[in-house]
Amino acid sequence: MTETTSARGSLGVAIKRPHRADARRNFDALLAAARDAFAEHGSGASLEDIARRAGVGIGTLYRNFPTRQDLFDAVYFGEIEELCQAADEVADLPPWEAFETWLQRFVGYAATKRAIYEELNRDSDLFRTAREAMYDAGQPLFDHAQQSGAIRPDTNFDDVLRMVSGLTAAGFVDDAQRTRVLNLALDGLHPR
Amino acid sequence: MTETTSARGSLGVAIKRPHRADARRNFDALLAAARDAFAEHGSGASLEDIARRAGVGIGTLYRNFPTRQDLFDAVYFGEIEELCQAADEVADLPPWEAFETWLQRFVGYAATKRAIYEELNRDSDLFRTAREAMYDAGQPLFDHAQQSGAIRPDTNFDDVLRMVSGLTAAGFVDDAQRTRVLNLALDGLHPR
DNA sequence: AGTATAGCGGAGGAGTGCCTCCGGTTCTAG
DNA sequence: CTAGAACCGGAGGCACTCCTCCGCTATACT
Numbered sequence: 200m201t202e203t204t205s206a207r208g209s210l211g212v213a214i215k216r217p218h219r220a221d222a223r224r225n226f227d228a229l230l231a232a233a234r235d236a237f238a239e240h241g242s243g244a245s246l247e248d249i250a251r252r253a254g255v256g257i258g259t260l261y262r263n264f265p266t267r268q269d270l271f272d273a274v275y276f277g278e279i280e281e282l283c284q285a286a287d288e289v290a291d292l293p294p295w296e297a298f299e300t301w302l303q304r305f306v307g308y309a310a311t312k313r314a315i316y317e318e319l320n321r322d323s324d325l326f327r328t329a330r331e332a333m334y335d336a337g338q339p340l341f342d343h344a345q346q347s348g349a350i351r352p353d354t355n356f357d358d359v360l361r362m363v364s365g366l367t368a369a370g371f372v373d374d375a376q377r378t379r380v381l382n383l384a385l386d387g388l389h390p391r
Numbered sequence: 392m393t394e395t396t397s398a399r400g401s402l403g404v405a406i407k408r409p410h411r412a413d414a415r416r417n418f419d420a421l422l423a424a425a426r427d428a429f430a431e432h433g434s435g436a437s438l439e440d441i442a443r444r445a446g447v448g449i450g451t452l453y454r455n456f457p458t459r460q461d462l463f464d465a466v467y468f469g470e471i472e473e474l475c476q477a478a479d480e481v482a483d484l485p486p487w488e489a490f491e492t493w494l495q496r497f498v499g500y501a502a503t504k505r506a507i508y509e510e511l512n513r514d515s516d517l518f519r520t521a522r523e524a525m526y527d528a529g530q531p532l533f534d535h536a537q538q539s540g541a542i543r544p545d546t547n548f549d550d551v552l553r554m555v556s557g558l559t560a561a562g563f564v565d566d567a568q569r570t571r572v573l574n575l576a577l578d579g580l581h582p583r
Numbered sequence: 584a585g586t587a588t589a590g591c592g593g594a595g596g597a598g599t600g601c602c603t604c605c606g607g608t609t610c611t612a613g
Numbered sequence: 614c615t616a617g618a619a620c621c622g623g624a625g626g627c628a629c630t631c632c633t634c635c636g637c638t639a640t641a642c643t
Contacts, residue, residue: 409613411609411610412610412611412613413609413610414610437599437600438599438600438601438602439599439600439601440600449601449602450602450603450604450605453601453602457602458602459601552588
């Protein structure tokens with residue numbers, strides 16, 4: 200057994216996960232550390248700091264992720280992928296609940312919260328792929344909710360998603376306020 | 392005439408504006424350049440770059456604004472102050488229109504858009520002062536609109552302001568989308 | 584157990600930003 | 614007009630981050 204395994208399949212973005220046990224440990228530690236660091240400092244977090252947090256040399260970081268973008272992509276795509284799965288999981292709830300639950304899930308991803316909002320307009324093939332995957336997952340939920348009359352007809356999925364991601368990235372006093380404001384905004388989605 | 396004049400009065404934050412003509416030119420150029428730079432790169436913009444943009448040596452920047460915070464404050468307070476004045480200007484519109492117009496104005500301040508959102512929780516005397524001034528200006532507009540029945544009773548000014556500043560800082564495809572999303576969110580403020 | 588090798592990690596060069604310092608310049612008051 | 618105070622601006626030291634390179638180590642396969 201010598202080929203590397205592709206950790207993330209469904210997005211078509213292959214990320215090499217090493218075969219050796221020690222290497223795999225480091226790989227995972229780096230990913231976890233990066234997730235935290237990006238959540239804390241946005242996509243400009245220090246790579247040396249990430250390596251330190253992971254308890255790993257800087258060289259190891261660069262071997263696994265030759266560029267900062269590679270590392271960022273790995274974290275980003277991981278969370279996008281989970282988001283896509285989440286869409287399946289809520290599929291059998293009533294239309295509005297399904298969509299709302301999915302959005303809550305969207306909000307819940309701390310690591311890429313800031314990042315998603317920072318990079319939502321980035322123009323690269325990989326990002327477009329990821330964004331499309333996310334949209335493909337969420338759009339049907341939106342459409343369904345809209346068709347069922349729970350969402351006003353004069354809005355669209357992209358607008359709503361950007362609204363939510365803006366709110367998500369904003370600074371709030373506490374989680375209670377974040378939830379309150381999010382609910383306030385979502386409430387405005389219903390027809391009047 | 393030898394004392395420096397205080398450029399910004401009403402917030403109680405005195406910022407020294409030089410007396411000599413050349414010095415004053417540089418001071419103003421720096422402020423303008425900083426406004427642009429902060430708008431573009433957030434509060435972490437490069438000071439050397441700001442000096443370059445202003446066509447001024449780095450030494451001059453540091454003489455006028457000994458710390459990055461000083462420069463940032465000067466820009467920030469300037470815009471907050473204009474926001475306070477804007478509150479007076481809309482005072483004779485109908486309640487909801489007054490509040491909405493003020494919010495649009497709030498959104499319109501490009502320079503500190505990102506900054507306001509980045510720093511909304513910052514804990515320093517000066518920032519608290521500025522934030523309070525802004526709140527003092529906007530709160531009556533909100534209250535009035537809420538009492539008149541244009542805003543649902545189960546929300547508050549702080550929540551709304553953070554919602555809007557979150558949206559403001561978010562990335563949109565174009566200004567049309569930004570306006571659309573903002574209106575969508577504001578629409579949700581009305582009672583149903 | 585032994586060995587080939589994938590993987591480790593940190594030293595260090597390059598680049599960039601921060602901030603200080605001071606010799607030279609420009610303005611203003613008299 | 615002149616003198617000197619006020620101001621200019623960039624060279625340079627410090628700190629930090631990026632990224633490469635290579636001698637050493639741990640692992641997996643036989």
